[in-house]
């Protein structure tokens with residue numbers, strides 16, 4: 001079976017590599033020539049656990065090919081999976097420019113019948129429009145069927161999610177094409193649900209919106225915990241033990257980010273506007289999330305007043321652990337605010353530093369370790385729950401920081417542990433620890449000397465003047 005995958009982003013690449021892994025002959029096409037030449041040498045341009053190994057293996061075994069030539073990509077293809085980006089447009093709707101360009105390109109290069117499968121997340125009605133578009137471009141003797149096959153993988157566990165998918169959604173109004181695509185997925189042995197084309201498109205948006213709703217809901221409960229003195233970790237655990245509620249996606253935090261939830265909830269809202277339908281819950285989910293992203297910054301401002309000149313360390317930059325993706329990451333919003341405040345900022349992330357450096361350049365100090373990031377800091381913000389951060393020795397915060405003050409947006413540490421370590425610890429939906437303790441008075445002369453040394457060392461690293 002000959003499969004072509006158009007677009008080698010997170011979804012396209014994982015899809016292509018996994019299809020090759022189960023034995024198909026796969027050609028991955030992208031207009032980004034540099035990406036294609038990198039991929040052709042077996043190097044994976046994105047951080048995705050296990051992907052590079054599987055990519056290399058399938059390249060070596062000859063089942064996986066990369067090209068930036070659309071003609072070559074279409075020649076043999078029986079199934080063409082389109083996985084190009086559908087980013088947020090200025091008005092919040094899904095930008096379909098990449099998809100339309102890809103479809104036009106394929107249409108112009110098709111020389112035989114094929115099934116075109118849209119993996120990109122697209123508003124209801126798009127697949128039908130793509131089908132019409134293709135009919136208008138291709139010669140009359142070529143027949144193309146369009147199938148919707150939305151993707152549900154999560155970044156950071158893309159391969160695992162593909163081989164253990166809860167369901168594979170196949171939406172088409174052409175039963176024969178639906179059967180063919182279902183057959184293609186048989187080697188994965190996962191449950192398949194076949195629907196009409198519009199329902200498949202909506203399943204994708206409704207699923208993401210529902211998961212985002214769970215997150216915004218638990219974040220609202222967390223905020224209520226702070227008023228009432230309850231503990232969100234216990235509340236979420238108690239709720240999640242009810243199987244009707246389920247324990248997943250009840251982790252309170254600093255709000256959802258990433259390339260999907262923010263844009264897909266807004267695109268769905270835009271779709272409801274088009275139909276003049278007021279989807280009230282969805283509007284609140286979006287609003288709650290943008291408010292939640294502000295929580296830590298506002299708490300810090302309330303506690304410290306101005307952050308001007310403060311040494312601030314931001315731990316975790318990616319929108320979640322095990323990815324280098326910083327799209328809509330809460331850390332990026334925070335850093336922008338800290339720059340406006342004229343704070344002196346150091347950052348740490350095991351994978352996403354390169355991408356953040358492209359955005360902020362020399363305005364930040366990029367630390368290779370947590371130790372280096374927090375050395376001499378007045379405040380730490382934790383934005384991503386990487387193991388390097390959750391498993392970090394709490395005793396090192398008081399040792400290395402000027403003041404052991406942590407605002408934790410991911411509830412990485414236990415309250416008792418933070419208390420024992422002598423940290424002023426402010427997290428989400430839990431009691432604040434040691435807030436009124438006078439830290440300066442509790443320091444021994446030896447510790448004072450060590451702190452002063454690290455402050456000077458850190459000032460040299462940060463290239464800033466000491467006050």
Ligand SMILES: NC(=O)c1ccc[n+]([C@@H]2O[C@H](COP(=O)([O-])OP(=O)(O)OC[C@H]3O[C@@H](n4cnc5c(N)ncnc54)[C@H](O)[C@@H]3O)[C@@H](O)[C@H]2O)c1
Pocket residue numbers: 006007008009010011012029030031032035083084085086098099101102103105119120121122151152153154155259260
């Ligand atoms: N990232 C995820 O975890 C995820 C999960 C499920 C669904 N999705 C959806 O899948 C789609 C792709 O998302 P992504 O994150 O993989 O995108 P991405 O932005 O990482 O990658 C898109 C790729 O498409 C390429 N491209 C753009 N125009 C092209 C064209 N005309 N021809 C060939 N290639 C072209 C780009 O160069 C890029 O490599 C989106 O609709 C997204 O909403 C993403």
Ligand SMILES: O=c1ccn([C@@H]2O[C@H](COP(=O)(O)OP(=O)(O)O[C@H]3O[C@H](CO)[C@@H](O)[C@H](O)[C@H]3O)[C@@H](O)[C@H]2O)c(=O)[nH]1
Pocket residue numbers: 121151152153154155156208211215248249250251252253254255256257258259260261264319320
């Ligand atoms: O209990 C939770 C779970 C997640 N998050 C946050 O939610 C965001 C998204 O997390 P996750 O869903 O794990 O990552 P994505 O890779 O964005 O995957 C989502 O978006 C993809 C793109 O549409 C879908 O395919 C996946 O099914 C869907 O989970 C991240 O910022 C997480 O920190 C929380 O705050 N609390």
